[in-house]
Amino acid sequence: MKLEVKEVNDVQRELQFEIPSERIAQSMDEAYKNIGKKAKIKGFRPGKVPRKILEENYTADARDEVLRKLVPKVYHEGIEQEKLEPIAMPDIDDVSFKEDTITFKATVDIKPDIKIDGYKGIKVKRKSTEVTEEEINKTLDYFKASAGEGKEVDDNFAKSMGYPSLEDFKKSLVKQLEVDKDKHNRADIENQVAEALLKKVKFTVPKSLVKNEIEHRISHQKEQWNKQGMATDEMQKKEESLRVELQEPTERNVKVFLTLNKIAELEKIEIKENDNVYFKVMEFLLKEAKWEG
Numbered sequence: 228m229k230l231e232v233k234e235v236n237d238v239q240r241e242l243q244f245e246i247p248s249e250r251i252a253q254s255m256d257e258a259y260k261n262i263g264k265k266a267k268i269k270g271f272r273p274g275k276v277p278r279k280i281l282e283e284n285y286t287a288d289a290r291d292e293v294l295r296k297l298v299p300k301v302y303h304e305g306i307e308q309e310k311l312e313p314i315a316m317p318d319i320d321d322v323s324f325k326e327d328t329i330t331f332k333a334t335v336d337i338k339p340d341i342k343i344d345g346y347k348g349i350k351v352k353r354k355s356t357e358v359t360e361e362e363i364n365k366t367l368d369y370f371k372a373s374a375g376e377g378k379e380v381d382d383n384f385a386k387s388m389g390y391p392s393l394e395d396f397k398k399s400l401v402k403q404l405e406v407d408k409d410k411h412n413r414a415d416i417e418n419q420v421a422e423a424l425l426k427k428v429k430f431t432v433p434k435s436l437v438k439n440e441i442e443h444r445i446s447h448q449k450e451q452w453n454k455q456g457m458a459t460d461e462m463q464k465k466e467e468s469l470r471v472e473l474q475e476p477t478e479r480n481v482k483v484f485l486t487l488n489k490i491a492e493l494e495k496i497e498i499k500e501n502d503n504v505y506f507k508v509m510e511f512l513l514k515e516a517k518w519e520g
Contacts, residue, residue: 228246228250228304237339237431238432239434240309240311242305242317242333242334244305244330244331254297258292294322313338314337314433315433320332320333339430339485343428346427349424351419363404417509421483424487432481432482436485437477437478441477444473449462449466488504490511491504
């Protein structure tokens with residue numbers, strides 16, 4: 228096997244393969260044996276068809292089988308030989324099977340080389356989860372507007388919502404507002420950590436990871452649009468707009484995820500099959516953080 232490797236950028240390699248005739252001949256022999264077991268040719272029993280007759284009738288099938296089996300096998304051998312760490316499926320192009328030579332090109336994104344330190348002791352500002360009187364009144368005003376003109380948010384309204392009195396309704400409201408603020412504050416804290424990490428790293432984000440994540444998000448959104456009965460042309464316009472809108476935040480999120488993975492590796496954080504990497508590493512970083520407020 229001949230292999231030439233070209234560095235497209237920090238996280239992408241282009242591999243040009245050439246498979247030698249000896250190996251192709253061996254694979255062709257195996258392909259004809261497999262075909263011969265199933266071939267139905269008048270005058271011959273399955274498995275007893277001469278090679279020459281098979282070549283006259285099944286050359287294209289044999290070549291297709293060789294390409295289907297040999298190309299991915301040789302690609303993986305090349306990856307191991309060059310000690311590359313792919314993070315996505317390769318793009319296989321320029322496949323050529325001429326006479327006794329097969330050549331093809333594989334373009335693949337590889338794991339970025341991430342260097343990071345100083346991730347312990349990140350400064351994090353903690354916001355209060357206390358619910359203010361102003362927040363309660365704003366929420367009550369919302370319910371008042373929803374109740375309709377001329378209606379008051381009073382004991383009768385509270386009873387219509389399933390509470391004994393307005394006071395009980397307010398207590399329940401405070402608890403829910405505290406839960407909401409806690410969730411919002413947690414998201415804000417994680418965002419502070421993520422932003423701090425992004426300032427500490429500099430590496431190229433593999434395009435394939437960003438592309439795959441965007442496609443996943445768009446596929447999910449299209450399911451929602453279909454359920455809403457959205458017209459095809461309107462869906463296409465929204466998809467184009469959404470694709471542009473998602474590009475920057477998705478690239479940022481992928482960069483954060485790769486950085487967290489690197490920290491997990493450096494700190495030897497055990498990540499089991501069903502574990503959430505983001506959650507486990509974020510918990511580690513928050514324990515090591517310097518809290519303010």
